[in-house]
Amino acid sequence: MILHAESVSKEYKKRRKNQKPDAALKQTDFVLEEGALTILRGASGSGKTTLLNILAGLLNPSEGHVFLDDTDIYALSDEDRSRFRNQYFGIIPQGQTLLSCLTVFENVLLPYTLYGEKVTAEIKENALSLLKRLGIDDLKDNLPSELSGGERRRVAVARALVKNPKIVLADEPTGDLDEKNTEIILNLFEEYKKNGSAVLMVTHEKDIDHYADNLYRMDTGEIFRSVSLRKRA
Amino acid sequence: MSADGFITLKQLYRKPVRTLGLILLGVILSLSIIGGTLIISGLRSGLDSLEDRLGADIMVVPVELRSKAGFNTDILQGNKGYYYVERDYLNSLYNGGIKGIGQISEQYYFATASADCCTAPMHLISYDPKTDFTIKPWIEVSYKDELKDCEIVIGYDINLEPGDVLYFFGVPCTVAARMEQTGTYLDTAVYTTQSTIEALIKNAIDNNLPAYTGTTAPSTHVSSVLINVADGYSIDEVLQAINENIDEVYAVKSKSLITNVAEGLTSVSGIISTLIIVIWILSISVMAVAFVMIVNERKKEFAIIRVTGASEKMMQKMIKKEAFIVSAVGSILGAVLGISVVSLFSESIENYLDLPFLLPSPANLLGIFILAIAAATISGSIAASFAVYRISRLDPALILQEDN
Numbered sequence A: 001m002i003l004h005a006e007s008v009s010k011e012y013k014k015r016r017k018n019q020k021p022d023a024a025l026k027q028t029d030f031v032l033e034e035g036a037l038t039i040l041r042g043a044s045g046s047g048k049t050t051l052l053n054i055l056a057g058l059l060n061p062s063e064g065h066v067f068l069d070d071t072d073i074y075a076l077s078d079e080d081r082s083r084f085r086n087q088y089f090g091i092i093p094q095g096q097t098l099l100s101c102l103t104v105f106e107n108v109l110l111p112y113t114l115y116g117e118k119v120t121a122e123i124k125e126n127a128l129s130l131l132k133r134l135g136i137d138d139l140k141d142n143l144p145s146e147l148s149g150g151e152r153r154r155v156a157v158a159r160a161l162v163k164n165p166k167i168v169l170a171d172e173p174t175g176d177l178d179e180k181n182t183e184i185i186l187n188l189f190e191e192y193k194k195n196g197s198a199v200l201m202v203t204h205e206k207d208i209d210h211y212a213d214n215l216y217r218m219d220t221g222e223i224f225r226s227v228s229l230r231k232r233a
Numbered sequence B: 001m002s003a004d005g006f007i008t009l010k011q012l013y014r015k016p017v018r019t020l021g022l023i024l025l026g027v028i029l030s031l032s033i034i035g036g037t038l039i040i041s042g043l044r045s046g047l048d049s050l051e052d053r054l055g056a057d058i059m060v061v062p063v064e065l066r067s068k069a070g071f072n073t074d075i076l077q078g079n080k081g082y083y084y085v086e087r088d089y090l091n092s093l094y095n096g097g098i099k100g101i102g103q104i105s106e107q108y109y110f111a112t113a114s115a116d117c118c119t120a121p122m123h124l125i126s127y128d129p130k131t132d133f134t135i136k137p138w139i140e141v142s143y144k145d146e147l148k149d150c151e152i153v154i155g156y157d158i159n160l161e162p163g164d165v166l167y168f169f170g171v172p173c174t175v176a177a178r179m180e181q182t183g184t185y186l187d188t189a190v191y192t193t194q195s196t197i198e199a200l201i202k203n204a205i206d207n208n209l210p211a212y213t214g215t216t217a218p219s220t221h222v223s224s225v226l227i228n229v230a231d232g233y234s235i236d237e238v239l240q241a242i243n244e245n246i247d248e249v250y251a252v253k254s255k256s257l258i259t260n261v262a263e264g265l266t267s268v269s270g271i272i273s274t275l276i277i278v279i280w281i282l283s284i285s286v287m288a289v290a291f292v293m294i295v296n297e298r299k300k301e302f303a304i305i306r307v308t309g310a311s312e313k314m315m316q317k318m319i320k321k322e323a324f325i326v327s328a329v330g331s332i333l334g335a336v337l338g339i340s341v342v343s344l345f346s347e348s349i350e351n352y353l354d355l356p357f358l359l360p361s362p363a364n365l366l367g368i369f370i371l372a373i374a375a376a377t378i379s380g381s382i383a384a385s386f387a388v389y390r391i392s393r394l395d396p397a398l399i400l401q402e403d404n
């Protein structure tokens, strides 16, 4: 599946009276290719999260459209768009995003339970193997409050990937992780990409550009394509 | 189970203090609704039964009672002490001197004051089975057609069985029947025939029992005369004739006795209704604020659930479900508690309010129970509607941005 943003832009409402409304995202065309890992970097406040949320169907763009294949996702009703998000998207938002009332395992299975889908043994096994690869399978029955920041982030990664999403949108997923764990996550992204998913990763990490099939840089609401250093296999 | 239900239950289960707090609000709400309703309806049916039970148009009592303060309510509460009028003064009621007398029957009240004479101190009401029209209709279960000498009918609240024996001045009296409930002092009275009273008094005098200090007897004295007016006469007419012609008695309309009590009841009901409404408004407001606060506190979690694919409608359902569960649990607990408390303390309520009090029948009780639960649960949902509105105004993307 291809996610395609067509001349989207975003201007947030003024926070204070005298503040001039800045375009957080200037008019942008953007394509997220399937079977590719796209890395997006840029200074803080340059509009990365804004773009990612627009792509995720979570933030109405001021102008423009976002298409998943042929579907204009902002033309859908909230219910249909939500269903779409659940079905095709795996989203790792910036920051800590676990539900405090659910255990690690319940958090990971949330994309299934949300719509009352039956959680089969196969699904559970898949979820467990994700947790195992991320090195947190022994924490599966713990509550988020009993986890470290890095462990929580890895749970969020597992939750985003558990349903084998066609589109993976990750906003600084390795923010507070060590090198080893960063590599584990990048390897996971590689696998999903090889299975045909489109993966977008927003990051500040410097030395991972070689993983990227497509590399973008954002600067005050504008997006620029950089040269990918990846040696294609 | 649907997912929103699943998350709701987890939220409730893993935040026990908050959940208990919300449930407590539901308990307070339904407790006040059911408690208040039960008290009001209990008083009303107490009054209704009393009105039926008085059963006569006119009550004629010794004239001393007229000057007694609070006579009207006292006569219904049984605090009136014991006054008698000599039978001779009443002749005109019987010989046609006063016109318009339909049914007429005498009663004689008698207290067995202390325990050394009797099994327990009792209020005895004796009647004349030949003329009685106010006692017999209210015998709930009868074991005999006619009361023989030394047989008694007990008030509803007296804890004895048919065939049990009570001793009055050493005379064994057998329980033969039980009266229906009134919610008044009549429930603890003992009813018997005038000849039995005569026998008791005679026995007390013969044996020189120190406990007996009386100087009257049913053969010569009367405590009250109950009169139904004959067709073609008005109650007021007969009442006036009695009061004008017999100085030794005071005739009152039974209805007017009730009217005074009914006025007391109206003011008590008014206070209780106002209290219910105040508590209702207060608990809905507190619940509404609590739910909105909960939504605000959890808005990031709601945003995350939205990111995972929940629609706005699902989020609203989640809040509604949570509100429903806590207020349903709370109202059921409150209703059970309310019924138990009112049942346990119905006697104290009767004494405290100085009004007859009758618990509703089981069927009515069930109706009130269900209504109170429904009212409290619906109120919980109304309270949650502010939170539901609030959640529909939350933008997940903006919330997630907030703390980055």
Ligand SMILES: Nc1ncnc2c1ncn2[C@@H]1O[C@H](COP(=O)(O)OP(=O)(O)OP(=O)(O)O)[C@@H](O)[C@H]1O
Pocket (backbone or CB within 6 Å): A012, A013, A015, A024, A042, A043, A044, A045, A046, A047, A048, A049, A050, A051, A094, B398, B401, B404
């Ligand atoms: N809710 C909002 N209201 C108004 N302005 C906002 C809002 N959210 C973000 N902005 C502004 O939009 C711009 C882009 O923000 P965005 O979060 O997309 O940046 P970012 O590239 O993700 O930064 P970071 O690397 O720090 O996460 C910033 O200038 C920010 O101040």
Ligand SMILES: [Mg+2]
Pocket (backbone or CB within 6 Å): A048, A049, A050, A094, A171, B404
């Ligand atoms: Mg960001």
